[in-house]
Amino acid sequence: MEVLDDFEKAGIGWIWASDSEGRLSYLSEKAIESLGADAERLIGRPLVELFDIDRDNPDEKSDRPLNFLLSSRTKLNDLVVKLANAKGESVWWSLTGHPKVDEQGNNIGYRGSVKNVTVEFQRKLEDSRLAEFDSLTGLANRHRMNRKLDGTLAAYKSAKRACALMLLDLDKFKYVNDTMGHPAGDDLLKQVAERLRAVIGDKGEIGRLGGDEFQIILPDLDDRGALGDLADKIIQMLSSPYQVEGKRAIIGASVGISIAPYDGLERDELVRSADLALYAAKNGGRGMYRFYSAELKDVEQERQIMLDDLREALQGDQLQLHYQPVVRTSDHMVVGFEALMRWEHPDKGNIPPMHFIPVAEDSDLINMLGEWAIRRACEDALQWPDNVRVAVNVSAKQFANKGFAAIVTNVLADTQIDPDRLELELTETVFMGDSEATDATFSALKKLGVRLALDDFGTGYSSLSYLRSAPFDKLKVDKSFVDSCTQKDQNSAKIISAIIGLSNALGMDVTVEGVEAFDQFNLVCEKGAKYIQGWIYSKARPQGEILEEIASGGYKIQPNGPDTYRPERRSVFRRIGIIHEDHRYDAVMRDLSKTGSRIEGLVGVPEGTGLVLDLGGGQLVVCQVKRSEDATIGVEFETPLISDGAGGLCTRHRVSPYALAAAGMPLASLPPGNYPSAMMGDGPKSQPQFMQVTVQRNP
Template structure:
């Protein structure tokens, strides 16, 4: 067998030529880098100067806008001030304006206003201040500019609470002239009768110097008109009115300064590097002969591990003594998606995150290698973080460390599964917020760290208002969407140092550790309520919920998580009881009230079983004939220890606890049974709670009472307050139409106290209205009250509604109502609420109606 020998000299010559070529290429690269660096330096310096000019232009615009906003805010405060309209409108009160300093010298000292003028509707000066002193100089004589156009613009913008401004000349200097009409409120539109308030801010050298110092605009000057030939930096402001204003200042030109300093240094450095490269060329040539040996060693190493790496489920790596990778098995690419060639020669620490010092100690002979792998992590080709266990062993040649070899076992799935379990155990599945378990852990940890007056912790308990109707009408999917949007709002309003948790349903907790005072906690609550009140889009509907918040603070109110959560819940109940959509701080007295409430709730539950409630009936009369046409059923509670309780004491509690439904069913049933004894023509009126309209079974319950008692539906009237329509107008309209389909009557109670009752009368199927007693109280004493009642009666008749006046206490009031053709009347003068049997007696005495029977009723 013939074997061809390889000539080592030829190999050496080949590597020498390669080395020479490589060194020349290296020199060319270095030269290109230095040239590129020099050009880049020039470009960056010039770009720095350009950017500085643009930045200074933005600062100049910001400075002028800040000054304009300050003057405009002051002008709006004074011009749209009711006192200014009263004392500076049609009549001029100089003592109020100047002597009492309402529109006087303080405008010059506080806002640096050089001129303040009040102009009449015709534009003539009625009042003037120059430099804070009274003056007889007219505004149009002092100000050089189109002042009438400015006033017209101010009059036009007043509809939207806006002011007008322009740049004019004052004594040869540029000035900002702002104007607004003086009016009492935004509804006033008779502008021809209104005066104008004009502010003049002359841009003096002193003011420009102040702006210069505040915004670092060296040599800032202002001049009227455009300056196209002026050097930069400059800024030209072009308003709709008046002249243009040009601002000019000096630029520092930092880029050119840096260029002159660093470019010579870069050239000197280039010469030094060239000398160093020449020296390195010799070193590179001597090192070229070692390449063959290294390549041969690499082939042997690869052959040694190839079989093992292909058979293993983990991927194998090999590195030199500096932990630079020299080998990666094919399994590495399969697991990570990364190319092996891209990582060979690079440090293992760039590929994996691990403790490099700990790796060396583990890899020593007799170390922990193979028994306790090191934890490590990396990012695969898709950028996904993967976790593994790194095993390593040292490769020795005698006592010399040649490198390392080892394996990496991928445990990403196990780590992610553990993380998911941990996250699920501490977070709410719907919103992603912390759950009760994580909240308790967080509170205990925070309390164990210690809280004090300097480092308090505020706990906010939130409960959503108007959330249940969304679930009932739009479904639970819509409710879930609302909860997620609320969770996002809470997270957006709080810092990362705080914790936001959902306890379940529509209950949330915010643990605020960055609030130092009660005032800061109040501002946080205001932000939360404002954000939660924003409309939420669900399909084609915009829904809105509110939030009530109870606040407790550690260490002031408690030092345990259990106490803080309990007290926050008590404060939350107080907030909901006081009207909702507000916040309340916990007070010890709240605990006493909640205990009383719970006792009253238990008593009420027993009262329904023991039949402690009773009905009284207040007669309703025909206003003209003064004959009884029916009665209003009024529920009372004969409490065994507290005596007779009025509805105002227990009805709100019944609404909150849900007992209102059972109580209302009893009232409806008893009222209809009593009405059966009055005669076939008399009607009975029953008040409905707004809470009942939030339930879907109201119509069925009323229908069941009609069927059980056998009363004619036309004899039953349900009184409804306007708050029913305010809660959910569309749902309320549907329910009321279904009630009307039963044949009963609907009446709006307390008419006139709401802000939109007139629109409701046209849109909803009411049969009658009851004029609120507040209008009747002054009927016989005030012409305005009589006019209001007359308007309500006329409007009700125009809409074919029966008008009933309640709260009649004098014969004069009754006479007035009769003259105004009011249909029905009710009040203490005509008859107080009375027991059922006494009402039957009144019927016999008043109308001559003989009751059809006598029933025994609860409470008598």
């Protein structure tokens, strides 16, 4: 007893005991005093009323309540419990004890020791809160990523260096969580983290912000070509199938990208820009990346306006189907048509499908649009020869609709078209949903007798595995391979040859898309192409023109196009700046391709003149005038433009606002911001050499 008294008085620890009913029967006097309580208030009370296991303890491994541990007579080893002192303040004790039995083996309670660990525990909680790594994935957590980004931007601002930021959001992750359970979701997140590490390596720091949100900091990287390639690789890696608890899970990913100093100088600004870009990527159809641009600030408002307009278009018969022929190369006979949706807005003119289809896919409108397209295509095809098929594109969301097979059934019944004449074109995104439901839909469609085609073949991540499991009748070689098949140092021609050989081995038809010039035509024919769909035969045309051709016996189309392919020029109306020597002129860009542009607004520009195009936001393009006539010039870019991830083009690099200002660029060339007057060039200027004229948009 004297030893125990000395032990208690020394403050090394305190003694406690409980009876067979789980009530506190003894507690050291010093322990009672530390709580500022009376012994009568504590002794005799059930332990489970006094103590509670603290779930905030990062070292606590037990997920059992204290009542369970006591009733199961489990030995207690430094179990951290929380209780309140007389002032109502939280106090943490470390409880150790073992169950006591009498000579007959009956439980007579617990005997043990306890010590106050409040200070240590609070420090541990603080350390845990500030811990810098996500416990599930091992990636940096939000706190570390914020601190890292703040430090990087602060250092890079003074050094005038760039830093890219990627925000990632997993598509379909909630579906996995809901259907397979949270443990499966956790396993999936761990695999995602491993794939991100494999892609990023030592190029940057990866963090998990929470849920299915990830962030990547990429120092000294502002090359949007390299960033786009990296984002594409991330999306493909994260979209390939996962093995989770013995089952296959498929998700996707969307990526938003911002770059300092162009899209923000401080963390909040840069994160907001990346978030807007991510939002635009998800609205663009998911499985995409987007760079931040100033116009994204209004993307949600524009999306809602377009959605409302699209509903009116569907009801008001503004939508049409145009048909592009699929031609047999051996005799140039038309064997089918692909139905392509067209929208002529009463105020905004033609709106491309790549703009309105993703908006429809984010709402239920895609199902109504899809049903309308299949029905209209079948009705139109009935007016063609019986041996000519019609192909209709089906979106992944439309395919995932449980009633999709029933819709196709009803259309076939209503129109009485031969099912073999209807071809449904699908992309690999249809496999990102419920695999059992997907298989059931495939089976139902094949029983109907319709044909299935895999579109954009070769651009996805796991095409071969899909061919093994899905009953496709046709593969379509994506236009991107055809565009580059005649270029040197490209493997596109070999890939086309391999796809054609694969389709022949599997007994499938294959159509090569996007053939525009004879150099492409001759090459793909040499590789064994039996069917071609492209401008070299015909662009998509309305039903009226198709019927006129048929009426005049026009089932046969001779190829007609340029000898060699040149990159597509897009019609645009974009106000830009043109910089020549120390003058800046205003002009309008009319056509744009990766390698050049047609520009209106300057008179008297000799061929061979070197110019710099200011596309805004630090996008400067060095070019040379190749053609000049009146107020129109054609220029060739020194460095080709790249994809912006949304179907547009942008420069690979941008010039920092600091560099623009320091070089004395005209104020109109600078992004919004405050620049020291000492940085602005105020020296004498030469006389302008060209005359600027005003260009108006065509009515």
